[in-house]
Amino acid sequence: MSATDTPASLPAPAAPDTQQRSPWGEVLHSLLRSGTFLTGLFILLFWVVCALFGQHFVPYDPLASDIINALTPPAADHWFGTDQLGRDVFSRVIVGSRDILTVAPLATILATIAGTALGLVIGYFRGIVDDIVSRVLEAFMAIPVVIIALLAIVALGTSKITVIVVIGLSFAPIIARTVRSAVLAERELDYVAAAKLRHEGALHTMFVEILPNVIPPILVETTVRLGYAIFAVATLSFMGFGIQPPSPDWGLSISSNYGMIGGGFWWTVLFDALAIASLVIGVNLVADGVHGAFND
Amino acid sequence: MVFLGGQVLPGNVGRAILGPFADQRAVDALNHSLGVDRPLLVQYGSWIWNFLHGDMGTSYVFRAPVAPFVMDALGNSMKLALVAFVLVVPIGILGGVIAALNVNRPLDRIISLGGLSVTVLPEFVTGIILILIFGVWLRWLPIAAAWPKGAGLLTQLYYLILPSLPLFLVLFGYIARMARSGMIEALDSDYTRTAVLKGLPWRTVIWRHVLRNALLPTITVIATQTGYLIGGLVVIETLFRYQGIGSLIFTAARGKDFPMLEAGILTIGIVYAVATLVADFLYSVLNPRIRLGAEQ
Numbered sequence: 001m002s003a004t005d006t007p008a009s010l011p012a013p014a015a016p017d018t019q020q021r022s023p024w025g026e027v028l029h030s031l032l033r034s035g036t037f038l039t040g041l042f043i044l045l046f047w048v049v050c051a052l053f054g055q056h057f058v059p060y061d062p063l064a065s066d067i068i069n070a071l072t073p074p075a076a077d078h079w080f081g082t083d084q085l086g087r088d089v090f091s092r093v094i095v096g097s098r099d100i101l102t103v104a105p106l107a108t109i110l111a112t113i114a115g116t117a118l119g120l121v122i123g124y125f126r127g128i129v130d131d132i133v134s135r136v137l138e139a140f141m142a143i144p145v146v147i148i149a150l151l152a153i154v155a156l157g158t159s160k161i162t163v164i165v166v167i168g169l170s171f172a173p174i175i176a177r178t179v180r181s182a183v184l185a186e187r188e189l190d191y192v193a194a195a196k197l198r199h200e201g202a203l204h205t206m207f208v209e210i211l212p213n214v215i216p217p218i219l220v221e222t223t224v225r226l227g228y229a230i231f232a233v234a235t236l237s238f239m240g241f242g243i244q245p246p247s248p249d250w251g252l253s254i255s256s257n258y259g260m261i262g263g264g265f266w267w268t269v270l271f272d273a274l275a276i277a278s279l280v281i282g283v284n285l286v287a288d289g290v291h292g293a294f295n296d
Numbered sequence: 297m298v299f300l301g302g303q304v305l306p307g308n309v310g311r312a313i314l315g316p317f318a319d320q321r322a323v324d325a326l327n328h329s330l331g332v333d334r335p336l337l338v339q340y341g342s343w344i345w346n347f348l349h350g351d352m353g354t355s356y357v358f359r360a361p362v363a364p365f366v367m368d369a370l371g372n373s374m375k376l377a378l379v380a381f382v383l384v385v386p387i388g389i390l391g392g393v394i395a396a397l398n399v400n401r402p403l404d405r406i407i408s409l410g411g412l413s414v415t416v417l418p419e420f421v422t423g424i425i426l427i428l429i430f431g432v433w434l435r436w437l438p439i440a441a442a443w444p445k446g447a448g449l450l451t452q453l454y455y456l457i458l459p460s461l462p463l464f465l466v467l468f469g470y471i472a473r474m475a476r477s478g479m480i481e482a483l484d485s486d487y488t489r490t491a492v493l494k495g496l497p498w499r500t501v502i503w504r505h506v507l508r509n510a511l512l513p514t515i516t517v518i519a520t521q522t523g524y525l526i527g528g529l530v531v532i533e534t535l536f537r538y539q540g541i542g543s544l545i546f547t548a549a550r551g552k553d554f555p556m557l558e559a560g561i562l563t564i565g566i567v568y569a570v571a572t573l574v575a576d577f578l579y580s581v582l583n584p585r586i587r588l589g590a591e592q
Contacts, residue, residue, distance in 0.1 A: 144527025147545070147561065154549045154557070231418045235531055238420045239546065254424055258535070262439055266428050273424045277417050284416045 027216075030293045037289020043282030047275075051097040060088035062095040062248040071260075074267050081267035083257055092248035093271045097279070099243045100250065103160055103167075104229040110168030111175055111229075112222045118172065119179025120206045120214075124187060134180070137173035145170045145232050146239070153241045163242050167232050171225050178221045182214040216294045223287035227280055234276050250276045362559045365544060370563055373529055373540035379456045380463035380525070388468045389514060392475025393507070399480060407472060415469025419531045423462040427535075430458060440537045459536040463528050467521055474517040478510035485509070512579065519575025526564050 031037050055062075060078075066086035074081040080089035118137075122130040140148075145167065152166045186192065187210065195205045236242030237251030245252060250272040257268035395407040414422060431439035437458045482488060483506055491501045530542035537543070541560055548556035 144524060144530075146527040146530050147564070150530070150545065150549045151557075151561075227416055231416065235418045235420060238418070239531065239534060240550070251418075251420070254420065258424060258427075261424075261427060261432055264432060266432055269424050270428055273421045276421045277425075280416050280418070280421075281413055284412070288412075 027293045031289055034289040034292060036285050036292070040282045040285025040287075040289060043278055044286055047097045047101060047279050047282070050094045051101040054094040054097065058088075058091035058094050060091040062087065062091040063246055064088075071265055071268070080271045081265075083253070083268045084260065084265075087248075089267060089271055092253060093250070093275050096248040096250045096253060096272065096275065099160070099247050100230060100233050100237070100276075100279070103163055103243065104226060104233045107164045107167035107171070107233070108222060108226045108229045110164060111171035111225055112218065114168065114172040115175025115221075116179050116211070116218055119176040120183055120211065122176065123180040123183025124202065124206050124210065126184070130180070134177075137176055140170065140173050141177075146235060149232070149236055149241060150239075153236075158241055158244055160243065163233060163236060167229055167236075171229065175218070175221050175225065178217055179214060182217045183210055186210050186213050220287070220291045220294055223283070223290045227283040227287055230276075230280050230283060234280075362556050365556065366541070366559050366563055369539060369541040369544040369560070370567075372538065373533070373542060375452070376456055376459055376533070376538065376540060377463070377525055377529065379453065380460040380467065383460060384464045384467045384471060385518060387464075388471030389475045389511065391468065391472040392514070393479055393510075395472065395476045396479030396483065396510075404476075408476065411469035411472045413469075414465040415467075415473075417465070419462040419466060419528050420535050422465050423459075423532060423535045426458060426461050459532050459538055462532055463525065466528060467518075467525070470517055470521060471514060474514040475510065478513045479506060482506045482510040515575060515578055519572055519578075522568055522571040526568065 064087065066082070068086065069078070069082055070084055070086040072078055072082045072086075074089075078088050078090065080093060083089055083092070118133065122133045148170050149163070149166045153162055156162050183206075192205060192209060195209045200209070233242055234251040237249050238255045240252075240255060243249040243252055245256070253272045254269045257265070257272075261269055391407050391411065395404040398404045427439050430437045438455055439458070487509075488501060488505055491505045492498075496504075526542070529540055530546055532538070533540040533543035534546050541564060545557060545560040545564075547553075548560060
């Protein structure tokens, strides 16, 4: 807490006229006071811990089947029951966080890097570069991610890498658009003019001068995208185009078990569905908190 | 400034469709050595030409013309989308309006937070949970959207309620949020104050002055959601085993039935372009400041 108390005791920032220029300490301070952010962070950390260490504390091997005890309802020895192969649903739900929490963040990072670079370039050069690239980006944004992913995965085959690349590249235009509009505002400021007067190259001006000043909107957009990336990974896995068996991934488990829910085997899908729901809501709460902290 | 988005966006969609399509064609040619000797553009051109003449090609899997399949599926999807839209547009707007009229009171927070939470969840997750509640536990609604042959309109509707609910939930959050912020802005405006000070009854102020201005951005959002809706349909139709355009594309993608896949996606592109045009047209009709092709 002491790290967050220090900036608050400093005199108020001298230039409150530019909105997104509040010091990082202050942002952290308001994050730690935001109930939304903390709730989201708690949920997210819970699943991160499960993904990292879950394997060591779950009661059963999530992949071990036990046909004799298949489809037993939740009870003391199997808290969430067992699926059609007799695998322990509780263990699978806990360990199932692993793949989605690898693929979705990597896709988001890819989208952020690609989108930021693209946004900086089109925002900095404007003119014809901007016109052409922006139109192409808009066109990409018009196609639903599921459809892009479907086509790409049919063409390239299913693998985690494909999923990461597909989601990363289809989210990049959205980040590029955000970065572009932030850069458009920044490039009119004096420090950019000063850099130009010093004959700094375009690359230097973009990445050394402008980039640090557009970090806040990029951070906000990245956290929002992470939520959508989880959405997309879960959906693709459910459709059979994402994470592949025998992973205990949630979307995958639902797709292999939902055919039987007519028979009343609700426990084989409910807990996975709730797990996805909690993770997505958790990340969105974090995103909401980050957004609020930067825009206050 | 004259708003001519209607001309820009659909043009982009055409190009957007061309991107993945050209790609698909390349893969197609490699896999099936069909028309490999022809340049990509010629293939694409002749395919478009045939498409415009109602010939969508022949399915690899069914050995039959694609067109009837696509048309049937499109009709089914339209029914489903229509049910979702008819439910969500009025209820979403109503939710947003109620939230705006109770800003920062508990009712507003419930609607906003609830709407946000259900919006960020993947459709198959809400779908599974709804199936469990209404289909498996309460047994009120059928869990698959496959009505008996020759069923009447009402029976069909009965089967479509459950599949349309996940779409409803996702769209509800967006629409309610837009309606809410539009309402708040309109309520805060000078013309609303003028209307109140003129002594007009509150009801008239809301209906004649506030709502009309508040709903403009909402209409745009509804239109942009058609793109989303199509992605959602792929998932929902798979989950509910509904014979729509989404499941057609899904099946075609899994079976590597490229003519079917291409026809399905191009059809979706056309639907999307038309929806965007209609939305722009509606927008210009409703907003007297924006006239397509005005001389200002």
